[in-house]
Amino acid sequence: MPELPKQYDHKAAQARCRALWDAARTWHAEPAAPGDTRPVFSMVIPPPNVTGALHLGHALNNTLQDVLVRTRRMQGYLTLWMPGTDHAGIATQAVVERRLLEEEKLSRHDLGREKLVERIWAWKEQYEKRILGQLRDLGASCDWDRTRFTLDDQCAAAVREAFFRLFDKGLVRRGKRLVNWDTFLQTAVSDDEVFHEQVKGHFWHIRYDVVDPQLGEPASVTVATTRPETLLGDAAVAVHPDPAAALDVAERVLREKRAQANAKEHAEIDRALDDLAVRRTELLPLLETLAAMARAGRKVRLPLLGRAIPLVADEWAKPEMGSGCVKITPAHDPNDYDVGRRQSLPMVNILNPDGTLNAEAGPYAGLTIHKARTKVVAGLDAAGQLVQVEDRIIELAHSDRSKTPIEPYLADQWFIRMDEIAQPALDAVTGGAVRIFPERYAKSYLDWLGEKRDWPVSRQLWWGHRIPIWHVDGVAEPDLAKAFAGRDGVAWTSDGGTGWHVCSRDEALGVGAIAGQPLVRDPDVLDTWFSSALWPHSTLGWPAATPELASFYPTSTLVTSRDIITLWVARMVIMGIFDTGKVPFRDVAIHPKILDRYGETMSKSKGNGVDPVDVIEALGADALRFGMVSMATETQDVRMPVEFQCPHCEARIEQTVQNRMHPRIECPKCKGAFRTQWATKPDDVALPRGPALSERFESGRNFSNKLWNATRFVLMNLEGFEAGSLNASPAALEDRWLASRLASVTRDATRAIDEYRFAEAARILYAFAWDEFCSAYLELCKARLADPATRPQAQAMLLLGLDTILRLLHPIMPFVTEEIWQHLQEIAGGRRLPWDPAGLSPTIMTAAWPTPPAAWIDDRTERQFGTFLAVVGAIREIRSRQNVPPRTQVKVAIRASRETSDLLAPMHASLASMAVVEITGAGPEASGAAGAATATVAGCDVFVDLADLIDVGAEITRLTKENEKTAGFIQAKQAKLADEKFAAKAPPQVVQKEREQLAELEAKLAKGLGTLAALRKKH
C-alpha cells in the first residue's frame, strides 16, 4: 500500500475533486420525473454583482448555501442550487464609465448608448467568468448547467411580463419625485447609494425684503442657508403658524430633558432655556406679525431675481432656531418639497442634468453650481442683502458611485404602487408562510414593508432592463385601440395631457404602429432590484410553465446577509406572490456581516479586505469554508483581524489602519519588501505581492490536516482487513462509547444545520473529531490493534467512526472529505455502513447521510467512559507536574468501588498505553506506596508511585494551594446551605445537589490534608 504523505495537499485535492464532480455532474438536477417521490430542496443564489470579484461576504454567503445543499443532497433530497450573477445597474455602469474616463478620457456621451452598453457587456463577460470560477474554487455545488444572469433573455422576458402585468393592473404610475441626483453620472441614485460626509461649509444669512410693508410690519425677513444658489429656485419663505405654541413645546421638551439629565448637561440645557426666554421677548412679536402676514397672503421679494414670492405659514419653520423663518426651495430640498406640496407652491427646478443652472436661474444660467454660488454670494453682498456669514461643518450627501456631492433634483419617475401588493408579503411573514431566521430580523422586514411606500423604479442609466413604455402624443384612444387591436400584450394610460403612455410585453412594440405619430421609447431603465425581485421564479423559467418551475418553486431557503432584507428579500416576496401567487421561499436564513479587527466593514477602498482567493491559495478552500461556518453565529458582527503574509518568509504582519493604505510594506522579520493592492509605482509593482489573510482560517487548515492524518493512521492499520458491513458492536466499552457518541453527534449536528445554527454544527463536529475520535478513541485503538484478538474489531470500528465523521463534515469541508473518501475506496471500498442500503456511493457527495439509530445513544456508557478519561487525565497531570519524562513508565494503583474497578479492568491495557503506566493495584483495597502522588477524580483515588522522582517541596506547595481553594468552596457551600431562605425556597433537587457537592468537597479536602501531612513527614 502506498503510504500517504504526512501533509494534506489542498491544491492537488481540490483539482482532483473538481474534476471528479464535474465528470459526474453530481451538482446537476433535473425536475422530478413522474413517480419520483423524493422530497425537494431548492435554492437560488443571491446573484453576486458583476461589478467585481467576490469578497469574503460572498464566501460566507455561498459557503452556508453549499452546506445546506450538500446536506440535503446526501439526505436523499432532489436538490437544485441555481447559480447566476446580477447586472447591478448603476454599480457596473459606474465602474465601466470611470475606467473609460481614466483610460480613454471619454465620457459615456462621447461613446453613445449602444457602444457603452457593448463595453459593459464585455466587462460583464469578464467578471461573470471570474465570479463563477471563484464559486467553483470555493466548492459551491451549484447546478452549473443552469447559470443565469439578471439581464439575459430569459430574465428579460420575465421582467417585461411582470412589469406589463403591473401596468395593466394600474399599479404603475408616473410622478415627480425629488431624487438624489448624481451630476457626474447624470442619474438618480437610490438612498442606499448615498453616503454622508462632514465638510467645511458656510451658513449664509440673507435678507428678503417685504413687498410694500405696511405700518407695524417689518421691512424684511432674514433666512439662512448653506446653499445660497438655491434661492434662485425659492418658492416661498415660511414662518410657523403659531410661534408661541411652538416655543411652548420646545420649552417643555427641554425641561423634560433637564429633569432626566445629569449635572454636567444642565448648563447646556439652561443656556438653551435662556435663549428661549430671550426669543419670547425679542423675536416672538415679530414672528406673530409675520404669521399674520402670511395668513393675509403677503409677499417678499426674492433678492437678485426680484421675483415676489409668498410668505407661508408652515410648521417646518422653527421659531426656536435661527431667525424663525426659512426659505422654501421645493425642487431642491426634501423638507422643502414636503412644504411645497402642503402649501401648493410651484416647484422651480433650476438645474440641468449635468449640474449647471438652467434658464430659471436667469442671469446665472449655464454656470456650474459652484460658480453660481460664488456669484450669488457676491451679488447679495453687493446688493446689501447679505447679513452674516458663519463657518459651519455640514453633513453633505455624496454619491457612493462617483464620490461627487448629491444634488436633490425633481424628476419624472415611474413608480410601482405598493399599497395593494405589499399586504400579501406582510401576511406571508406574519402568517408563517415565510419564516425568517433569526426571528428578530422579521421586525425590520415588517416595519419597512408596513409603510407601503411606492417604489420608484426609473433609473437614468443605459445599463439595465429598458422600461417597456413608449410615449405617443396627439392621438385619440380609438387610434390606439385600432393600432393594437388583437394584441393582448399592449396597454396604455393617459399622460395627463394629450399624450399616452403605452406599455408592451414585447420588446418590439413597433414605433410606427400609429401612422404619423411615432412612439418614443422611455430612455430609462429599471432599478436593478426589479429584476432581482423576480429571481426565484424568473430563473426557473417563469412566465412559461416549465417543469423546473413546477418542481422547484417555491424554493426552500434563501440565504442572505442582513443588510438587504428590505431591498431584496421583501421585494422578492412581493413580486413572487404577485406573479405566481406563491411565496418565493419558505425560509430565510440571515447571516452576519464580516468586519475587520476595528469593527469596520471590509471594502476595497479602505484596503482592509481579505480576498477569498488568497485564503484558498494559502490555506485551502476547506479552511476558508470551515472558518466561515464557524463564524456564522447568530450575533450580528464577525470581526476578523487581518494580517499580511510576507511572501518571502511567510511571517504574518498585523494589518493596521496605518499600514493598510501603504503601497509597500517591509517585513519586520526578514526585512524583505512586498507590495499591496495600492502599489502603482513601477518600483512597488515589481515587488512580490503580500496577500492579506486572517489567522481565523488556520484552524480549518489544521483541521483538514488532522483528518488527513487520522486517515493515514486508519489506512496504515487496515492491512489484512476485509471491510464488509460495519455496525456498532456491543463488545467493548470504548466501542459502545464511540457508537453512542456517533449517534448523539449526528443528531446534534444535523439539528444544528436544520435550524441554521451553522457555527454550532462546526463546533460540535470539530470537537468530536479532534478531541474524542482522534485524541481518545484513536489512541485507545493503538493498544487494541497490537493484539490480534481485538484487532479486527478495532479496525471495523475505526472505519465506522472515520467514515461517519467524513460524511458529517462533507457539507462544510467538501474537498478534504472527498479526497479521503477516494483513498478509502481503494483500501476499504467493500465497507457498508448501516445507512448504506443502496451500496456505497463512488463519491462522498452523494453518499448517504448517517442515520445512527437512537438506540445507540447510551448515557451510562458515556459516563463510564468519562471516568476512564478522567483517570487518564489525572495520571497525566501528576506526571506533568512532577516532570516525569514522557517515555518513563510509572507505577499506578487505583482505588475505587468494586463496580468502578470492574468497569476499568478491561481498560487497563489502554490506560497503560495512554498514560504510560504499569498498573500495580486496582480495587476497593488498593493503595499506593507511602508518599505517592495522589489525585481523586470521578470516585477514584489514583496513586502514582514516583519513588525518587518526586519533587516533594513542589508537591507540598501545590497541594497547600489546592486545599485552600477547596476550603474556600466548602465555606461558600456551607454558607449557602445554612441560609434558611435557600433551604426553604430552592427546589429540593438543587439543595440535594449542593449537599452532595459539599460532601465531595469535604472528602477531597480530608484526603488532601492527609496527603499533605504524609508528604510533610517525608520531607
Next chain:
RNA sequence: GGGCAGCUAGCUCAGUUGGUUAGAGCGCUACGUUCACACCGUAGAGGUCACAGGUUCGAAUCCUGUGCUGCCCA
C-alpha cells in the same frame, strides 16, 4: 431622531428554559519529535462576564438606566 444588536481570557467567539468551581480556538509558558499528525502531543497560566441599580434563596443569563461600538431606517 427612531429601531435592532453587541460589550465574557491578550485576540476572535460559545454559553440552550436563572442552579458552576464560566468554556473553545488562536496567542502565551513548560516539557516532548523512530512508532497518524510540530498544520502535532501533554500539562499550565490567564476572567469584578462594560458600568450602576433592581427582581430573586440564587444573575454572565431576567428588568431598568448609563456608557461605548456596529448596523438598519428617517
